[in-house]
Amino acid sequence: MSEVALAKQQPVRRKKTKIEFASIVGFLILLIVTIAMIMPLGFMLSTSLKTTKEMLVFPPTVIPKHFAWDNFKELFVNEEIKFGRQYLNSIIVAIATVIGTVFSSSFVAFGFARYKAKGSQFLFVLVLSTLMLPYPAIMIPQFLLFTKLGLHDSLLPLILPSFFASAYMIFLLKQFFTSIPNELYDAGRIDGCKEIRLYWNLTLPLSGPVIATVAIFSFIWSWNDLLAPVLYLDSQENFTLPIGMAAMLSSKFRIAPWNLMMAASLLSVLPIIVLFSIAQRRFVQGIVLTGIK
Amino acid sequence: MKSTRESRREGRWFYFFISPWLIGFIVFALFPVLASLYYSFTEYDIIHAPEFIGFGNYNELFHDEQFWNSVKVTLKYTFISVPLTLFLSLVFAMLINQKIPFRGIFRTAMYFPSMISGVSMALLWFWVFNPQAGLFNYGLSLFGIDPIHWFLDEKYAMWALIIMSFWGLGGGMLIFLAGLQGVPAHLLEAAKLDGAGRLRTFWNVTFPLISPVFLFQLIIGLIESFQVFTQAYTITQGGPNYSTWFYVYNIYINAFKNFRYGYASAMSWILLIAVTVITFVIMKLSNRYVYYEGGRER
Numbered sequence: 120m121s122e123v124a125l126a127k128q129q130p131v132r133r134k135k136t137k138i139e140f141a142s143i144v145g146f147l148i149l150l151i152v153t154i155a156m157i158m159p160l161g162f163m164l165s166t167s168l169k170t171t172k173e174m175l176v177f178p179p180t181v182i183p184k185h186f187a188w189d190n191f192k193e194l195f196v197n198e199e200i201k202f203g204r205q206y207l208n209s210i211i212v213a214i215a216t217v218i219g220t221v222f223s224s225s226f227v228a229f230g231f232a233r234y235k236a237k238g239s240q241f242l243f244v245l246v247l248s249t250l251m252l253p254y255p256a257i258m259i260p261q262f263l264l265f266t267k268l269g270l271h272d273s274l275l276p277l278i279l280p281s282f283f284a285s286a287y288m289i290f291l292l293k294q295f296f297t298s299i300p301n302e303l304y305d306a307g308r309i310d311g312c313k314e315i316r317l318y319w320n321l322t323l324p325l326s327g328p329v330i331a332t333v334a335i336f337s338f339i340w341s342w343n344d345l346l347a348p349v350l351y352l353d354s355q356e357n358f359t360l361p362i363g364m365a366a367m368l369s370s371k372f373r374i375a376p377w378n379l380m381m382a383a384s385l386l387s388v389l390p391i392i393v394l395f396s397i398a399q400r401r402f403v404q405g406i407v408l409t410g411i412k
Numbered sequence: 413m414k415s416t417r418e419s420r421r422e423g424r425w426f427y428f429f430i431s432p433w434l435i436g437f438i439v440f441a442l443f444p445v446l447a448s449l450y451y452s453f454t455e456y457d458i459i460h461a462p463e464f465i466g467f468g469n470y471n472e473l474f475h476d477e478q479f480w481n482s483v484k485v486t487l488k489y490t491f492i493s494v495p496l497t498l499f500l501s502l503v504f505a506m507l508i509n510q511k512i513p514f515r516g517i518f519r520t521a522m523y524f525p526s527m528i529s530g531v532s533m534a535l536l537w538f539w540v541f542n543p544q545a546g547l548f549n550y551g552l553s554l555f556g557i558d559p560i561h562w563f564l565d566e567k568y569a570m571w572a573l574i575i576m577s578f579w580g581l582g583g584g585m586l587i588f589l590a591g592l593q594g595v596p597a598h599l600l601e602a603a604k605l606d607g608a609g610r611l612r613t614f615w616n617v618t619f620p621l622i623s624p625v626f627l628f629q630l631i632i633g634l635i636e637s638f639q640v641f642t643q644a645y646t647i648t649q650g651g652p653n654y655s656t657w658f659y660v661y662n663i664y665i666n667a668f669k670n671f672r673y674g675y676a677s678a679m680s681w682i683l684l685i686a687v688t689v690i691t692f693v694i695m696k697l698s699n700r701y702v703y704y705e706g707g708r709e710r
Contacts, residue, residue: 141610145507152504153521156579160525162547163536175545178553223432230429234422242430249441251631251691253639255660256684257444259451259667259677263458264444283436314425343530345642346660350668361531365646368535377539384532391527399520402527406583407590 167191167382174378190382202383204356205363209387212277212359213341219281220288220337221330227284228292229318233304243293249286254346262350272353277344281337288333291408295329296322332405335394342390360387445684451677458673469678479679481654482662486638489570489658493577494633498626501581505588506614519589523582534646537576538563563648566655573643573656584629591622623702631694635687659683 161181166174167190169183194202231243265276299322307321323330345361352358358366364383368375395402427434452469454462473479508518528536540547541562549559562572595618603613619626641660644650650657650665659679667676 142510142512145510146512149504149507149512149518153518156525156582157521158547159536159540159579160528162540166539177545178550179545179547223436227430227433230426234426234429235419236423236426239426242434245437246433249437251635251687252441252445253635253683253687255639255641255663256680256687257441257448259673259680260444260447261440262667263447263673264439266458280436280440282432283440284433289433314428318429339527343532345530345645346664349645349664361642364531364535368538368646377542377545380535381539384535387532388528395524395527402523403586406523406586 163381163384166378167385169378171376171378187378190378191386193379194383194386200363200367200379201355201358202363202386205358205360206386208274208357209342209360212274213338213390215274215278216281216341217334217337219278220285221334223282223284224288224333225292225323225326225330226318228289228296229322231289231293232296232299233317246286246289250290258346258350265351271351272357273351274357274359276351277341277347277359281341285337288337291333291405292326292329294408295326299325328401328404331398332401332408335398335401336405338394339391342387448677448680451674452681454674455672456674456677457671462674465674469675472675473678473682478654478657478662482657482659485570485655485657486640486659489573489577489640490634490637493574494630494637496574497577497581497584498629498633500578501584501629502588502626504581505585505592508585509589509592519586523586526580526582529580530642531646533576533579534643537572537579538647541572564652566651566653569648569652569656573640573648576643577637584633587625587629588622591625592618595621623698627694627698627702631691634690634694638683638687 162179165179165181165183168186168188169180169190170185170187173180173183173185173187194200231239231246261276261280265271270276303321303325304317307317312321343361344359345365348359348362352362355363355366360383364380364387367380367383451462453464453466455465455468456462504522508515508522512518541549543549543559543561543564546562548562552558552560560568562568599617599621600613603617608616639660640658641664644656644658644661645664648656650661660683663676663679663683666672666679
């Protein structure tokens with residue numbers, strides 16, 4: 120694992136002359152683009168605290184005249200939205216998915232990293248090829264399968280597949296496991312370690328950072344997923360956040376409740392913001408190593 | 413050399429450890445791929461048993477205006493959004509890779525938005541593009557441009573979605589940045605000593621070195637944009653006047669609203685073939701143009 124490349128971002132070394140003209144132009148472009156990228160987030164925050172009347176004022180006010188904290192309360196109190204329940208559902212699905220993905224994928228990656236067998240290379244190519252497999256190409260039979268098992272309108276179809284390992288995560292973890300020196304395993308064997316303990320007591324404890332990356336990304340993918348929940352979940356109290364929030368648009372409000380929806384969006388990105396601020400390095404690593412956003 | 417017994421033992425452990433994936437692969441990938449191939453030759457509404465109709469679905473698709481429209485919509489989005497996103501993320505990566513102040517802040521501010529995807533992002537941008545009170549039209553009004561009815565106007569709905577897609581370019585930028593930092597400084601110095609200008613250095617030194625990254629991003633970008641669903645489901649419902657009726661949204665409507673699982677499966681299989689062919693073609697082409705460090709076996 121190229122920790123070096125991920126550590127401090129080293130600028131391309133140049134002679135220490137005066138700052139070049141091109142750099143100034145680049146700086147200004149970056150400044151403008153960055154502001155443009157951040158502005159929608161500010162708009163979300165500011166709208167979430169506006170009253171229904173103020174949110175429709177044009178031009179939009181930057182700081183709400185009157186902070187409508189009630190918007191956040193309304194989300195949890197309003198029986199028609201069931202936001203609290205849906206938030207809980209999303210948390211259940213995401214955490215179960217993280218547990219399933221971390222354990223199954225590291226288990227499988229351990230197999231690919233440490234053992235050779237007839238067909239092991241072919242099987243790894245097969246793992247990589249499923250990276251390209253689009254979910255819409257397989258969703259119909261998966262849906263019919265889970266429906267026949269009586270799991271329609273339940274959270275299980277969203278959770279179960281994660282216990283059978285994810286190709287991205289196998290790939291990511293295998294890269295790391297392969298870099299663990301063989302001597303450690305030999306020493307473990309001499310000490311009488313069984314293979315399963317080599318996985319559980321030796322490999323996993325050494326792999327904290329990469330496992331954190333796997334956990335963060337499987338959390339985010341599960342948290343943001345819309346298509347699978349849309350297929351399986353019918354009743355409002357079983358919705359995960361994304362469907363629940365999409366449904367707010369089409370619900371019975373007289374005016375589209377943009378302030379409530381922005382408050383909901385803000386609360387729904389909150390776990391990501393928290394994860395991001397405590398583990399920014401893991402985000403960068405995950406993106407750079409898998410190439411998947 | 414390992415003894416036969418030892419390697420047999422190793423093989424058993426190999427299959428023991430990969431068994432979760434193997435089972436998952438068979439149940440959640442291989443079986444669905446084959447089953448949807450079978451369904452694609454049937455008329456199936458889940459209540460009655462599947463009825464075999466040969467190439468009936470494919471034949472119908474060929475004459476289905478909605479299907480061709482969804483192909484057109486998806487390709488239009490793909491061919492505009494993917495190259496632009498790729499280009500912009502490379503440009504911003506190069507800008508950030510310079511010796512400038514606040515690089516860390518720029519980097520974070522650019523890629524944080526790409527972490528916010530899905531419905532939260534769709535709702536936010538739906539609101540940003542609100543014709544009466546949205547941020548975007550306010551910005552345009554500063555330049556004296558009249559309000560645009562983004563998602564209500566079939567001329568603009570697609571463009572709004574394309575603009576939205578730029579918000580996620582931070583992830584790609586980060587990958588390019590890592591690639592750029594892997595370019596050895598001595599090669600850039602050498603090019604400079606040889607009198608090569610910035611553009612020449614980029615084109616002849618930097619770009620060949622990061623071309624594998626570029627290629628990977630291209631493939632992932634294409635595959636992702638073939639599968640756009642959230643925006644159509646949340647914001648536009650395929651409208652106005654079918655101008656954002658994306659391919660996967662069309663599959664979803666046919667399968668889960670019209671209960672035509674066979675017909676939708678045929679579309680699924682066409683998607684699968686399209687993704688496979690495109691990946692294969694790009695890889696083949698790249699053998700000629702992409703530089704892999706340490707050379708390539710021929």
